[in-house]
Amino acid sequence: MLEAIAVSKQFNEKKAVDTVSLRVAPGDIYCLLGANGAGKTTLINLFLNFHPPTTGELRINGKDVVRHAQEVKRDLAYIPEQVMLYGVLSGLENLAYFAELGTGERQPLERLLGLLHDVGLAQDAALHRVSTYSKGMRQKVGIAIAVAKNAKALLLDEPTSGLDPKAANEFSLLLRRAAGEGCAVLTTTHDLFHAKQTASRIGIMRQGRLVAEMAAADVSHGELETLYLDYMSA
Numbered sequence: 014m015l016e017a018i019a020v021s022k023q024f025n026e027k028k029a030v031d032t033v034s035l036r037v038a039p040g041d042i043y044c045l046l047g048a049n050g051a052g053k054t055t056l057i058n059l060f061l062n063f064h065p066p067t068t069g070e071l072r073i074n075g076k077d078v079v080r081h082a083q084e085v086k087r088d089l090a091y092i093p094e095q096v097m098l099y100g101v102l103s104g105l106e107n108l109a110y111f112a113e114l115g116t117g118e119r120q121p122l123e124r125l126l127g128l129l130h131d132v133g134l135a136q137d138a139a140l141h142r143v144s145t146y147s148k149g150m151r152q153k154v155g156i157a158i159a160v161a162k163n164a165k166a167l168l169l170d171e172p173t174s175g176l177d178p179k180a181a182n183e184f185s186l187l188l189r190r191a192a193g194e195g196c197a198v199l200t201t202t203h204d205l206f207h208a209k210q211t212a213s214r215i216g217i218m219r220q221g222r223l224v225a226e227m228a229a230a231d232v233s234h235g236e237l238e239t240l241y242l243d244y245m246s247a
C-alpha cells in the first residue's frame with residue numbers, strides 16, 4: 014500500500030506538490046498524468062525519500078517513509094526513465110547483484126534465469142553486457158530485480174517514454190503481472206494510451222495539485238483525452 018496524506022513540497026518560492034492525498038492498494042496500478050512541471054516526479058521522489066515533504070506524510074505499507082527509511086527501502090523498488098544498471102555486467106549478473114543487495118541473500122541461478130525468462134529476456138541476451146541493451150531490455154531487467162526483491166511497492170517515472178509500441182505493450186503486461194502478485198504500482202506517464210491500457214486508477218496533476226482521479230475502466234480513451242485536455246486548459 015502506498016499512501017500520500019496531504020503532502021506538500023515547497024522548493025524556495027515554488028510549491029511543486031500541493032496538498033496531495035492518494036492511495037494505491039496492493040494489486041492496483043495508479044498512473045499519474047500531468048503536463049511538464051505538474052509535480053509528478055517530485056511526488057515519486059517524496060515516496061523514495063529523496064527529499065522530505067514540507068508538510069504531510071507518505072507511507073509505504075503503513076510505515077512513514079522518512080521515519081522508517083531503512084525498513085521501507087526493503088519493500089520498495091524503483092524504475093526510473095533510464096534503469097541504472099552496470100553496463101559492463103550482463104543482465105544476469107546485474108540481476109544477481111541487485112537481487113542479493115535487495116534481499117540480503119544470494120539467489121539461485123535457476124531462479125534468476127527463470128525471472129529473466131518471465132520478463133521476456135532471451136537467455137542469450139541475458140548473458141550479454143547491459144551496455145549493448147535497448148531501453149526496453151533494461152526495463153525488463155529492472156522489473157526482474159523488483160520481482161526478485163518481492164517488492165510490495167513499485168514506483169516508476171515515465172518508464173515507457175521512448176519505448177516502441179510493442180515494447181510498451183510488453184512492459185504494461187509486466188506491470189500487470191507485478192500488480193497481480195500483490196504489488197502496489199505508482200507510475201508517471203505522458204502517454205494517455207498507456208495509462209488507459211495499463212492502469213486500474215488514473216490521477217491528473219496540475220500545478221502541484223491532484224485535480225482529478227478516476228477508475229480507468231470508467232473512461233474511454235477518447236473521454237480520458239478530452240478530460241485531460243480540459244484540465245490542462247482550465
Ligand SMILES: Nc1ncnc2c1ncn2[C@@H]1O[C@H](COP(=O)(O)OP(=O)(O)OP(=O)(O)O)[C@@H](O)[C@H]1O
Nearest residue numbers: 024027028029047048049050051052053054055056
Ligand atoms: N530540486 C528542485 N529544486 C527546485 N525546483 C524543483 C526541484 N525539483 C522540481 N522542481 C520544480 O517543481 C516543479 C515540479 O517538477 P516535477 O519534475 O515534479 O514535474 P513533472 O510533473 O515530473 O514534470 P515532467 O513531466 O516534465 O517530468 C517544477 O516547476 C520544477 O521546476
